[in-house]
Amino acid sequence: MSLLKYESQLREPLVDGDKDYHQVTEDIVRPIEAKPSRLWYIGFWISVGLLLFGVYSIYREVTYGVGQWNLNKTIGWGWDITNFVWWVGIGHAGTLISAILLLFRQGWRTGVNRAAEAMTIFAVMCAGQFPIWHMGRVWMAFFVLPYPNTRGPLWVNFNSPLLWDVFAISTYFTVSLLFWYSGLIPDLATVRDRAKTKFRKLMYGVASFGWTGSTKHWQRHESLSLVLAGLSTPLVLSVHTIVSFDFATSIVPGWHTTIFPPYFVAGAIFSGFAMVQTLMIIVRKVFNMQDYITLGHIEAMNKVIVLTGSIVGCAYLTELFIAWYGQNPYELWAFFENRGNLFSPYGWSYYLMMFCNVVSPQLFWSRKLRRNITVTFFMSIIVNIGMWFERFVIIVTSTYRDFLPSSWSTYYSPTIWEIGFYLGTFGLFFTCFFLFAKYMPVIAIAEIKSILKTTGEGYKAKMTDVEKADAEKFYIEEVTHAH
């Protein structure tokens, strides 16, 4: 890994607390080896409860029909696809952090990449539920797989964006899972080596695939990481691009927009980072990992949030401009009546989205607020609410009043079973996350060790002097000297 790193003289350390290698292992493995806290149990069982409610909601939908939801002849997709896109979006940060930041040699990623990747996988698992269970005949879902069949030349329709989704999501999930797991192997081996019971040894032994930590293993591991990073990088961009095609290639005014692919990707990263923030802030608190997930991490991610939030904001304004500039009456109506008119039935959702996604992240221009944990936590939730509403706005406010005024819809609000399905995916997500946090190292031990000395030592050595010296002199001496 050292090839990918350079030692920064100026940056604050990526790991606080002056740790040595052993301490790192101790800190990170502690939750795995200790009994879970009371808080963990409460959280876990609440999650399982939500999951069961979700399962029951889906059971009703499958047994009785999609009519258990309040969708109608005009609004064919509602909460189901909104939630799908939202979860897929959340599932973007992990791979972005692992792959793209790896390629860009962002050392700070090591503190959060493991949990972010896990989050990605769980989020994609949640996302995948929606397109599956929203089908009217889910027991025929295998029709979307292009497998040789006895139905003559009957094949899937390669023109359909929904089919592209099938490929995009499954590829993304597979690659993300491999990436995450291959990173886990050395750490699982660490846990195995420390295991005290036979069962633990067996389980972690199986899971770590016989990792010995030999140089050859490390060499292969790093090559694999690079290859998977290379594979994942385009996927980060392609998945949400293809999800956006579900809308962009249709003819529905408000969906039929060429700006969607970049706008969706930016939005996905935006919401993904917000979700990482939410989880990381909880994890560092609950598992006492403030030293590894530092304010520096939080600040870095807040920077990404303000950047992507602003990109998304630009996209919103561009959409409005193009709708006006294009003078397509249907599009004008979708943007300026269905959404832009605050007093139209769904106007409120558009302005809520605007506030959450565009206005509120601007707070993060202030360094003080970027480094404030409470503000960050609330902001991360606001951003995710906003991004949920973005998808809701796109899906529902486009279809509820589209081309033919005779078919304009009445007001759509979800049934308890639609909400239940959504809550169920939260249950799934957090159940998985709690299990992950209990049984796997939430921070990449091996990777964090690789950066332990790259910033911390140099920083400590230099900053004691720097802190004493005055800034102007420092810059003249050090910065010019360094160049």
Add this chain to the structure above:
Amino acid sequence: MEKKYWQSFGELNQTENFKQSAQNEFKEELLPLADLDDKGIIDAKTPRRDFLKYLGFSTAAATLAASCEMPVRKSVPYLQRPDDVIPGVSNYYASTYVNGGDAISVVVKQRDGRPIKIEGNELSSITKGGTSAQAQASVLDLYDNTRLRYPMQKDGKEFKEVTSFDAFDKMVGAAITGKTVVLLTSTITSPSTLQIISEFLAKYPGSRHVQYDAVSYSGMLLANEATYGKKAIPSYHFDNAKVIVSLGADFLGTWLSPTEFSKQYAANRKVKSDKPEISQHIHFESMLSLTGSNADDRFLHKPSETGAVAAAILAALNGTTASFKDAKLNAGIKLAAEKLKAAGGNALVVSGSNNVNVQIIVNAINEAIGAVGKTINWAVTSNYRKGIDADMNALVNDMNSGAVGAVLVYGVNPAYSYNDKKKFIDGLNKAVGISFNASMDETAENCKYILPANHWLESWGDAEPKSGYFSFIQPTINPLFKTRAFQTSLLKWSGSTSADYETYFRSYWTGKLGSADTYNKALQDGVAEPATAVAGAAAFNNAKVAEAVAKAGTAVAGKEVVLYEKISIGNGSQANNPWLQELPDPISKVTWDNYVMMGTEMYKEMFGKDVIADKGASDAYEVHPEKPVVKVTAGKMSVELPVLLLPGVQKDTIAIAVGYGRESADAAKTIDYIGRSAKGAGKNVYGFVGFDGTTNSYTTAVSVVKVENTTYPLAQTQVHGSSESRPVIYETNLKSFTANPAEVLHEITHEKLATTANGSTDFRKDATIYPDLLEEKKGIKWGMSIDLSTCTGCSACVVACTAENNVSVVGKTQVKLAHEMHWLRIDRYFTGGDPLNPDVVFQPMLCQHCDNAPCENVCPVAATNHSSEGLNQMTYNRCIGTRYCANNCPYKVRRFNWLDYTGADSFEDNQKPLLGSYLDESVMQMNDDLTRMVLNPDVTVRSRGVIEKCSFCVQRLQAAKLDAKKAQDPAVVRNVKVACSQACPSDCITFGNVNDPESEVSKARADKHRAFYVMEQLHVLPNVNYMVKVRNTDRELGAHHEEKKEGAKAHA
């Protein structure tokens, strides 16, 4: 020594290894689990890959096995096949739909012994193949499970079965002998029945026959008696009328004989670019009726002003200017009078009023303009309605005074529809009541004896809708239950020599028509009509006119209610018909309920919300099905109903439909007695019907009070009324159209020129960079043309489509959620500059079968695709229900099976979920075995979770192609009739092969100045075109005109 063949050295040498392996059939381990016993999973012999293989295989096998289970249904073939039944081939029999006084000549489609569809009989010169929504739906009444199944007798409070007809005859014979018997029936148009009745009455001296119409026309009958000396209604000829003035007569919807009048009316409304000439229709009314919404010019007045308006028109013919407060109304009267005078007798004035004086004035107007003999034919009279209100009132009084011994009730339900129903029921209880009604309705349950009569589809019979014009009924199925023809009963009880009605009927008509051959021919044709139509006038006696004008009445102050019939439920006799209950009213788009129809001004006054000025208020009103409730009171009668806001209702007027609120004496029994669909649908407002001393009045002064904090959900299928100036409908007036036929489509033509590649107007070819794959295709290409000028919105096509294609009924709860399944709907748009009195455009909307269909390319599994004949096809068993196609359909014609509406699902018992019931009883009604007999076996019943939509009746197209092949004549497929085009009484839907220049649809499309496609700019290339609506008015029309004017203003 035996020659040895060997495959390997092992075999040759018979080594130990070989022997062992030859013994072992399965060289590899079969099941991985056998090894797991004691060694643990890590050391197990079976490799991981095998384990995964087995896992995969068993999962896949289990999945397949679990999903492939199909229910086994057994069918038994005929041992001896009846001659005329070929399984899978339909038979068609001419018959006549009769319900009360209504009669429409029809052809019944019978399949495997079951009547399943009603079509119009084109041999009838009256209806000429047209049908109505009610006639289309009546086949479902046959299979109504509330029909009584045997004769019954009241025993205490309960009814018990009478085991045989003979026993019943004896019992009734004993009960009515020596008593004054009154036959209380609906208007009877059947000549043989009338004769049987007269024979019966002769047998019981002092007895009489009273004909009673739930919605009465006695005002007309009495006015005609006063002025022409005939208590009859003449024949009207709207086809001869160049100017039609209607004073609230809903002649295209519910007045007298709407199917007949629609045919006549449409003949004069079809515009041709080369010869633009259509009739002019001026309408005066208080509420917004179907006919009013088709009018060229429509004027509003208070209900109490009807007589005054009629008198003003009469006066205006002599040049007197009307002096109402409303200047628009005065202008309308002037316009009407001018046009009537100018028409030279080719004009017609009709009135829907039941007031004798109003009708006398109307007669005087028709005389004054010379209409009689031209558009009014007294040589042939109409028999649709004969009831006289005073007769009925006298009967009820007699019943209460005990002067009537027995009442035989046939085809009417006064215990529901009489305005003082309590008085009627009290009277009925004082006499021996005998009901022939088909179900345990409000009247039957108050009778002592019940002998259910056959449904018309099970009967012999005849009808004489107009004097000299006969239409015959022949049974198309054996009686389903132990029921007997009403006529047979009368014959039995009058001691006739004829064994039953069939014998009587045959000898009656063989005698009348001359021979058995002519009788058979008449039955086969279904009609017997005079060879030449006779026309004639009648002598007019104007003695009463001056008195009538004097009594015409003036406006009363305050609010008034208008009671009207809907095209679906009518007078309420078919209230348990789920097809009709779920048929959206073309004006209000409401299903399953009646309501208070209220104008925007009264709404503002009562609820403080100005929906015209305040867009937020109108949005809020339309997007929420929960509507405010008002209490309407007149005298003792009061009712609470939701408010349906409609533009074009006079500001002091509300309107409520009759025919709703059917309820048994014990409300809990309604569901069993009257039916699951009728229960809970609306409220009964017959109690508002007043009696002015001579006739019933269907308007009355009321008080309307807001009921605080109460709402009631209305299930509407369309909530937005404006077309928002989108290129969905086009309309123009005759004057502009004559001057410049190209002008109305100018905008779209201009757009085509501007946006196509080489300045052509061919969007299809030149607005795309892709090759047109269908362009070179010869052979058949199906297409449809719909004329907005002649579509009256009558909705017969909607019910026809429902019947033909097994379209599910989903019930009010589901319609409210916009889950209705109709493949074809009538969109209604309000247009024009006056929001208080807008124009209305009806647009039948169905799958447009786009050649560049946006639904087709988005389906991940290719469940919807395009046929080489231009059909957008739906493969139900491939559909997985992603609903993407429905989202992407700009016409929103795709329908999703949200729940198990048909009971066809492989998941059992899933129509009644725990924790909340989502399917109404009406859905269950459609799913029981008896009702399912109405299903068309040619069309798949769709299961839950799939999308469905209009197929252009592909089953009919396939049949037609087969016929064409057999006949070796491609012309057979030229003008195939699909269900909607067959049913249409105004011939606005044309269907056929557009590649055939001789087909009707090609000819229709050739009119380039009127043919347009809805939202053609989207380049989805629809196969359904519409024809511009042309109105014969001087007003500038349509949203596009409004825009143009605004544009001009902005430029200036």
